[in-house]
Amino acid sequence: MTTAPERTHRTSRPPMTQVAGRLINGSVRRSYEPAVAIDWDAPLVEGKYFLPKEVISLYGTAYWEELTEEQRIELSRQELANVLSVGLWFENILNRGLLLQLLREDPASPFAHYVLTEMGDECRHMTMFGKVIDRVGARPFRMRFADRVMASALPHFLRGSLLWVGALIGEEIFDAQQRRIMGDPELQPVVAQLMRIHVTEEARHIRFAREGVVHRMQDASRFERFLVANLQGIGGPVMQRALVHKGIYHRAGLDADRALREARANPHHREMAVVGFAPLAAFLEENGLMGRVARRMWQRAGFLP
Ligand SMILES: [Fe+2]
Numbered sequence: 001m002t003t004a005p006e007r008t009h010r011t012s013r014p015p016m017t018q019v020a021g022r023l024i025n026g027s028v029r030r031s032y033e034p035a036v037a038i039d040w041d042a043p044l045v046e047g048k049y050f051l052p053k054e055v056i057s058l059y060g061t062a063y064w065e066e067l068t069e070e071q072r073i074e075l076s077r078q079e080l081a082n083v084l085s086v087g088l089w090f091e092n093i094l095n096r097g098l099l100l101q102l103l104r105e106d107p108a109s110p111f112a113h114y115v116l117t118e119m120g121d122e123c124r125h126m127t128m129f130g131k132v133i134d135r136v137g138a139r140p141f142r143m144r145f146a147d148r149v150m151a152s153a154l155p156h157f158l159r160g161s162l163l164w165v166g167a168l169i170g171e172e173i174f175d176a177q178q179r180r181i182m183g184d185p186e187l188q189p190v191v192a193q194l195m196r197i198h199v200t201e202e203a204r205h206i207r208f209a210r211e212g213v214v215h216r217m218q219d220a221s222r223f224e225r226f227l228v229a230n231l232q233g234i235g236g237p238v239m240q241r242a243l244v245h246k247g248i249y250h251r252a253g254l255d256a257d258r259a260l261r262e263a264r265a266n267p268h269h270r271e272m273a274v275v276g277f278a279p280l281a282a283f284l285e286e287n288g289l290m291g292r293v294a295r296r297m298w299q300r301a302g303f304l305p
C-alpha cells in the first residue's frame, strides 16, 4: 500500500502512523464506557446548576439580575441541553467525515485503526450526551431541515486539512470550556462526570487532529493553505448561531427577544468565547492558518477580541 502524503514527514516530528500507534495505546489504557462509568441512578441535586453560572449566556446582564434562582437554574439546564445537542451534531458530522477518509486509507495501518478508535469514542460520547439530556429532564435541540441538508453534505467537503481543522473547531472550543468548569463544586454531579470522561478522550482526538494539520501543512500548496486559512472562518458564525439562539430562552420560559439581544451584547459572554477559542486561535496562527477573512469572521462572531 502507498503512504498518504499527510503521513510522510520532512522534519523530526514523528510520522502519523507513530502518532496513531501511541494514541491507540493511550486509548487501551484509558477509555470509558459511560453506560457504567456514570452513576445514572444518582438523583439530581436540588439547587445545583447544570452549567456554571459564569458560562451562561446571560450571566452579568441586567436580565440575569432580574431572574430568580429557579429561572437561572432552568436556563442552565436548557443551555446544557443545547451545548450537548450541538456536540451530537458535530460528532455525527465528524464521524461521517472520518468514515469517508477511511475509504482512502490502508485498513491495515495504525492510522486507520486510530481513526476507528476515535469514531468508537464519539459513538459512546453521542450516547452519553443523549442520555444526559434525558437524565437532566431536558429535550434535545434538533437541527432544522436546511441545516440537516448542509450537515449531510458537509462530510464530503471535509477532506485533508479541512477535516482536521474542522475537527479542531468542533473539539477545542468545547474542550477549553469543559476543562475550566468540570471541577466546579456547584455543578450537578452527572454533568461533572460527563465532562471528565469527555475531556480525557478528547485530549487524544485533539492531539491527532493537531498532528494531522501540522503534517499536512508540510506538503500543502500555497493555494490549499490560503483556502483552509480562510474557509475555517465559517466556524465562527456557525458556532455563534448554534450556541446562542432564541430556542434556548423559549424553553427556559424567558422573553426570548430580550434574552437574545442581551446575550449577544454581553461583554462577559464574549470574554468566555474568546477564552474558549484562544488555544485554537494560537495554534492556527502558529501554523499560518488564520487568514484575514477568517480572522474577521471569528471577530464578528465574538471569538476574537
Ligand atoms: Fe466527543
Ligand SMILES: [Fe+2]
Pocket (backbone or CB within 6 Å): 122, 171, 201, 202, 205
Ligand atoms: Fe472528539
